[in-house]
Amino acid sequence: MRYLNYIDGQWQEPSSDSYNKNLSSHNGEVIDEFPASTVEDVQKAIAAAKEAFPAWKKLSYQKRAFYLQKAAEVLKEKAEEVGRDLTLEEGKTLAEGIGETRRAISILEYFAGEAMQPVGSVIPSVNEETMVYTKRIPLGPVGLITSWNFPIAIPVWKMAPALIYGNTVVIKPADLTPKSVYHIMNAFHEAGIPPGVVNCVFGPGSVIGAELVENSDIKAISFTGSNQVGRMIQEQAISRGKKVQLEMGGKNPLVVLADADINRAVELAVKGAFMSTGQKCTATSRVIVEEGIYEEFLTRLVERTQSLKIGNPLEEDTFMGPCVSESQREKVLAMIEEGKKEATLIYGGGIPADPGLQEGFYVQPTIFELSSQEARIAREEIFGPVIALLKAKNYQEALQLANDTEFGLSASICTNNLSLAQQFIDQIEAGMVHVNSETSGAEPQVSFGGVKNSSDGPREQGKTAIEFYTQVKVIYLDQH
Numbered sequence: 476m477r478y479l480n481y482i483d484g485q486w487q488e489p490s491s492d493s494y495n496k497n498l499s500s501h502n503g504e505v506i507d508e509f510p511a512s513t514v515e516d517v518q519k520a521i522a523a524a525k526e527a528f529p530a531w532k533k534l535s536y537q538k539r540a541f542y543l544q545k546a547a548e549v550l551k552e553k554a555e556e557v558g559r560d561l562t563l564e565e566g567k568t569l570a571e572g573i574g575e576t577r578r579a580i581s582i583l584e585y586f587a588g589e590a591m592q593p594v595g596s597v598i599p600s601v602n603e604e605t606m607v608y609t610k611r612i613p614l615g616p617v618g619l620i621t622s623w624n625f626p627i628a629i630p631v632w633k634m635a636p637a638l639i640y641g642n643t644v645v646i647k648p649a650d651l652t653p654k655s656v657y658h659i660m661n662a663f664h665e666a667g668i669p670p671g672v673v674n675c676v677f678g679p680g681s682v683i684g685a686e687l688v689e690n691s692d693i694k695a696i697s698f699t700g701s702n703q704v705g706r707m708i709q710e711q712a713i714s715r716g717k718k719v720q721l722e723m724g725g726k727n728p729l730v731v732l733a734d735a736d737i738n739r740a741v742e743l744a745v746k747g748a749f750m751s752t753g754q755k756c757t758a759t760s761r762v763i764v765e766e767g768i769y770e771e772f773l774t775r776l777v778e779r780t781q782s783l784k785i786g787n788p789l790e791e792d793t794f795m796g797p798c799v800s801e802s803q804r805e806k807v808l809a810m811i812e813e814g815k816k817e818a819t820l821i822y823g824g825g826i827p828a829d830p831g832l833q834e835g836f837y838v839q840p841t842i843f844e845l846s847s848q849e850a851r852i853a854r855e856e857i858f859g860p861v862i863a864l865l866k867a868k869n870y871q872e873a874l875q876l877a878n879d880t881e882f883g884l885s886a887s888i889c890t891n892n893l894s895l896a897q898q899f900i901d902q903i904e905a906g907m908v909h910v911n912s913e914t915s916g917a918e919p920q921v922s923f924g925g926v927k928n929s930s931d932g933p934r935e936q937g938k939t940a941i942e943f944y945t946q947v948k949v950i951y952l953d954q955h
């Protein structure tokens with residue numbers, strides 16, 4: 476089936492009359508087709524968002540919230556179907572696909588609820604007769620460029636705050652996972668959102684994304700994806716006077732101290748590294764274990780990894796599905812080959828032998844043992860199911876290894892020592908810290924983002940989302 480762009484409240488064909496195939500990551504079959512749009516299409520979408528902005532901005536917060544709430548209801552009715560479509564195109568398990576859809580619904584509900592929250596403050600003036608207060612002003616049409624790894628949650632966590640605070644939206648979804656964003660647009664359409672308030676243009680990032688960054692009618696860009704593209708967009712957008720928010724890579728450590736509950740630590744490592752096939756910016760990619768329990772941890776980690784079912788993500792007992800695409804699998808396999816040169820391969824290291832998995836984009840869960848962090852697999856984001864396992868003499872050395880990275884998104888420590896847990900919370904260079912829980916995961920009402928080379932600009936989600944999607948206006952109101 477062919478799907479269309481959503482522009483100015485209508486499903487519109489691309490001016491190119493050309494379509495890209497959306498493939499199943501399980502077997503490479505064509506699921507459906509999405510527009511390979513042109514600059515002309517995105518310019519139409521930007522014009523619609525510009526036209527719709529004044530009226531949308533003028534609506535009360537509660538009236539805007541109505542559409543978010545309604546879209547959430549539409550998605551709720553179809554959560555299983557949407558989750559299944561997500562799994563088909565992205566490859567994460569069905570439980571994760573449906574779970575992510577429910578997460579998108581919660582995000583819509585959370586930001587609808589923000590319509591009831593204060594959005595400014597009253598500040599005492601030096602003059603008795605002056606009232607000083609602040610308001611939040613939307614920016615205008617905003618451009619959202621999103622990744623394929625959370626194809627429904629990430630677009631929604633950018634769209635929902637953008638809309639509730641009075642901005643209009645043009646979104647360019649990742650080419651590899653368009654159907655998930657189609658479902659969001661359909662939900663807003665069924666909710667009856669006014670034409671032009673949300674627009675979606677499918678097509679190549681280098682064309683559609685680039686025009687969003689360049690076009691002077693787009694006032695801000697929120698991006699999730701690679702560091703390479705993120706930094707390029709940042710430079711271009713800032714030089715055109717736009718606000719920019721970037722969510723990029725991670726090389727997240729799980730530190731396991733000698734006093735940790737070892738079974739729990741193994742479970743956190745396996746889930747953090749292998750769920751969603753490791754395709755999360757918050758995935759556990761380095762596991763740093765104190766030497767007292769290192770050998771036992773390694774043995775149990777390998778045993779647990781051997782027990783995982785790798786296979787069709789639509790089957791209920793599957794733990795790990797395929798990579799999203801052939802090219803993503805090639806990148807992961809290339810990094811694994813690098814790893815074989817620089818480290819000791821303990822488990823996995825290739826494509827699963829199962830004849831039923833040869834048409835899809837599968838990789839084995841893989842464990843490497845390293846004696847230092849010089850290796851590329853310890854330094855670069857792999858975005859696949861690969862653990863770099865390191866031994867540390869003590870807490871201090873584990874902390875030093877954990878911080879020895881250009882990234883700083885999330886980090887976790889497994890310990891029952893409250894004092895060391897508190898030290899870790901203060902000393903680890905990461906935007907999000909977990910104690911006895913996995914490096915991945917984010918709640919909708921909580922800010923999300925990192926430090927160092929992981930993120931830039933105001934944090935996404937939760938109470939901090941307003942920082943990016945609005946500007947502060949200060950009012951001096953004199954009674955005379």
Ligand SMILES: NC(=O)C1=CN([C@@H]2O[C@H](COP(=O)(O)OP(=O)(O)OC[C@H]3O[C@@H](n4cnc5c(N)ncnc54)[C@H](OP(=O)(O)O)[C@@H]3O)[C@@H](O)[C@H]2O)C=CC1
Pocket residue numbers: 620621622623624647648649650651678679680681682683684685688699700701702704705708722723724725755756803806856857858
């Ligand atoms: N931190 C994270 O959450 C993520 C990190 N990554 C990392 O990035 C690597 C590559 O993944 P990939 O999906 O290619 O990431 P990219 O950074 O290439 O893509 C992210 C988004 O940016 C768009 N884009 C690409 N080029 C441009 C451009 N010149 N101007 C504007 N927009 C552009 C893409 O469109 P299109 O899809 O059409 O190319 C997509 O919508 C992964 O292997 C992983 O390491 C990837 C996804 C998420």
Ligand SMILES: O=C(O)CCC(=O)C(=O)O
Pocket residue numbers: 624625629699754755756757758914915916917
């Ligand atoms: O950890 C999560 O659940 C969110 C991760 C994420 O946003 C990402 O990988 O881009």
